[in-house]
Amino acid sequence: MEEARIPGYFKNKGILITGSTGFLGKILVEKILRVQPDVKRIYLPVRAPDAESAKKRVETEVIGKELFGLLRETHGKEGFQSLVDDKVVPLAGDIGHENFGVEGAQLAQMTREINVIVNGAATTNFYERYDVALDVNVMGVRHMCQLARQCPNLEVILHVSTAYVVGERQGVIQERAFKHGETLREDGAQLRLDVDAELRLARDYQRQLAGDDAEQKNERKAMKELGLARAREFGWPNTYVFTKALGEMTLAQELAGGGVPVAIVRPSIITSIHKDPLPGWIEGTRTIDAIIIGYAKQNLSCFLADLDLTMDVIPGDMVVNAMMAAAAAHASPPPPPAGQQRVPPPPPTVYHATSSLRNPAPYAVLYRTGIRYFSAHPRGVAGAGAGGRARPVRFFATVAGFTAYMVVRYRLPLELLRLLNLLLCGLLARPCAELRRRYAFVMRLVGLYGPFALFRGVFDDANVERLRLAMAPADRAAFGFDPKTLDWDDYFYSIHIPGVMKHVLK
Secondary structure, three states, rough: OOOOOOHHHHOOOOEEEEEOOHHHHHHHHHHHHHHHOOOEEEEEEOOOOHHHHHHHHHHHHHOOHHHHHHHHHHHHHHHHHHHHHHHEEEEEEOOOOOHHHHHHHHHHHHHHHEEEEEOOOOOOOOOOOOHHHHHHHHHHHHHHHHHHHOOOOOOOEEOOOOHHHHOOOOOEEEEOOOOOOOOOOOOOOOOOOOHHHHEEEEHHHHHHHHOOHHHHOOHHHHHHHHHHHHHHHHOOOOOOHHHHHHHHHHHHHOOOOOOOOEEEEOOOOOOOOOOOOOOOOOOOOOOHHHHHHHHHOOOOEEEEOOOEEEEOOEEHHHHHHHHHHHHHOOOOOOOOOOOOOOOOOOOEEEEEOOOOOOOOOOOHHHHHHHHHHHHHHHHHHOOOOOOOOOOEEEOOOOHHHHHHHHHHHHHHHHHHHHHHHOOOOOOHHHHHHHHHHHHHHHHHHHHHHHHHHHHOOOOOHHHHHHHHHHHOHHHHHOOOHHHHOOOOOHHHHHHHHHHHHHHHOO
């Protein structure tokens, strides 16, 4: 078998990873340390007031996680701690600041040593405040690019985006980078998207709110509404994907004509680890997990989703494997001797880390494996463990059908309860509040995740397939990211749903 090349690439490399406290960031840090303990150094900037606080945060939120259990077992307690102390460098920083807030001798050493930058930091709140989303998803990219220009030995930049940055398109969606100023409007409106103008707009609007005493109380809501309005103005469904698109445009603009190759990895819905180091491990609530958790807690009676449509999901370890393969494949050779010019790299290459084209999984897979799992494990369902019977979730394939059901099931009973509660001097306050809570819960989930459940696009992954075919056989075995290898029924029943129950619902 041809010798593996990806671990060899990362040997003696200096790597900067933003977003290391996030789900993918942790998996990436663990994988690098596991497959290449001879990495030079891994710099992890995290929000913290000082170096000691940064160290504690990395120890608690990254290295201390159960995810690193295999590494601890392999190296032993002392060996593992020695590896971390030697290779992992926590930085008290913030991607919202120039040079991430790093200064002096530490900045000089870091920029000299960095060969690879992985930009994984992002705010993923779909309806984040516009100023906050711009600070992280756009200005964070700009500051990363400014830092990259100070790194004389930089070989590659890997930027993590999202497949849904393309908006609500249908049909086959190509792996194509955004052009600066491009919008998703299809109504013929002659709009041009200006990143700097959006940054100024958010700042000016925030100053306006701060100067108006009556508006200060509603600042958070107003900034959220501004983000949503601007996203929809240009054709995106929410603030998150809009600002991620702006971030991609910023990346291409800031590094245009530079000498460092750039790869953009766009994952779809990221799910729990499939294989290593810990099958089923997951943090936070992924998009589709809201359905699983809502069913387990028995507070989700219905959802807007077409069970015949594809839920484009990809396990987190496969995404990280594709990221490492892309970084190794795109890395440029060392800088040429003095007097020689480096050949400019091509525009950023986009990789769709997705499954909808090669191994589509309809929402029906999640539905049937969920029913099968909770039938076999009724103690996981609120009320069912004591002999109760779990209520099924009703799915609606159209907005009209869902809206009609919510009116009959919740809105009309709520109005009736409210009137009766008034007549009975508040005796029905508790059931009225409970019904209102259930209604608000379902509507909030559908508002957040409904557009993804009705998404009709298919992500082309030709670049990803070419990347995979170019890998050595040993690399394909150790860094697998081919969705065709997944049996979705087995994955959800045996790995993902148990993982959500254990690591999310505890």
